Amino acid sequence: MTGAGKPAADRAQPSPQNPWESVPLADYEAHMALSQVGQLQALSALTKRQLASHPVRTVCILGVAGGNGLAHIGPGIQKVYGIDVSQAYLDRCAARYAALGDRLVLQRADLSDPRVDLPDAELFIANLLVEYIGIPTFAGHIARRRPRYLSCVLQQNAGEAFVSASPYAEAFAGISSIHTDIDAQELTAALAAAGMEHTGTDRLSLPNGKQLIMLEYTRK
Ligand SMILES: C[S@@+](CC[C@H](N)C(=O)[O-])C[C@H]1O[C@@H](n2cnc3c(N)ncnc32)[C@H](O)[C@@H]1O
Known part of the structure; x- marks a missing residue:
């Protein structure tokens, strides 16, 4: 794990193994923020x-990713863990949210590995993560950790x-x-079998006709 603001040079950089590691954060965020896409703002x-x-x-x-939404972390939150497969995204996230100090803990992990x-x-x-690791692996992580609350956003295309x-x-070709x-x-x-009860669903329409669906779960 790395604390906010730790220089990238202090850490060994693994060779890209997951296609997300080849997508520049600037391209990802610029694409998601376009007015016809509107997702960066919606996800925040x-x-x-x-x-x-x-x-x-x-x-x-x-x-x-680069910490979209972390601006809403209030003083009542003592610890925020951020997990991502891209060390470059985590480095940018740490620099952007250095003000969170040791309340922000970032960890590079490939969540498609069920042993994480x-x-x-x-x-x-x-939010927009299950699409890249699949339901069984995601539900496996949740079954092992069994958090009190889980909130997921899926994209409906x-x-x-x-x-x-x-x-x-073009930057997204690999993913x-x-x-x-x-x-x-x-x-x-799958989450019910992992011990999580579905407690709510919300939908948000995007400018491009797609929808974001937010699903809420509470530990049984
Ligand atoms: C579509 S983006 C969503 C970003 C962010 N949650 C948001 O709402 O703006 C997907 C994120 O999941 C990360 N990701 C994809 N596959 C992953 C994996 N196997 N392990 C860890 N992170 C992964 C990507 O690097 C990227 O930052």
């Missing part, structure tokens, strides 16, 4: 709701390509090999 707003609606002191964000040991946190957030057309779309559309009911069934 949803993270704000996820944090506000759960009375917790510890949070773990799976697929934290996740930190203990009351609330787990996984309405028959469209999961990457919207944009000048940056299509690991992306799968996730069925919300299948996810909920």
Whole structure:
């Protein structure tokens, strides 16, 4: 694990193994922020709701990327863990949110590996992450950690390509090999077997006709 602000040069850089490690954060964020895509802003707003609606002191964000949504971490949160496969994203996240000090703990991990040991946190957030590791592996992580609350956001593509057309779309060519559309009911069934009860669903329409679906779960 690395604390916020630790220089990248202090750590060995692994060779890219996951396609996300080849997507520059600037391209990812520029694509997601385009007005016709509108996802970066929508995901930040949803993270704000996820944090506000759960009375917790510890949070773990799976697929934290460059820290979209971390601006909404309030003083009541004592520890925020951020997990991602991309060390470059985590370095940028640490630099952006250095003000969180040792309340922010970032860990490089490939969550497609079912053996990854996740930190203990009351609330787990996984926004647009399950699409890249699949339901069985994700539910396996949750079954082992059994957080008090879990909130997930999935993208519903309405028959469209999961990457919207944009000048940056080429940067995402590699990730299509690991992306799968996730069925919300299948996810909920797997999480029920993992000890998590479905407590709510919310939908947000995006400018490009796609939808973000937010699913809430509480430990049984
Ligand atoms: C579509 S982005 C979502 C970013 C962020 N959650 C948000 O809402 O803005 C997916 C993120 O998951 C990370 N990711 C994808 N596969 C992963 C894996 N196997 N292990 C860890 N992180 C992964 C990517 O590096 C990327 O940061």
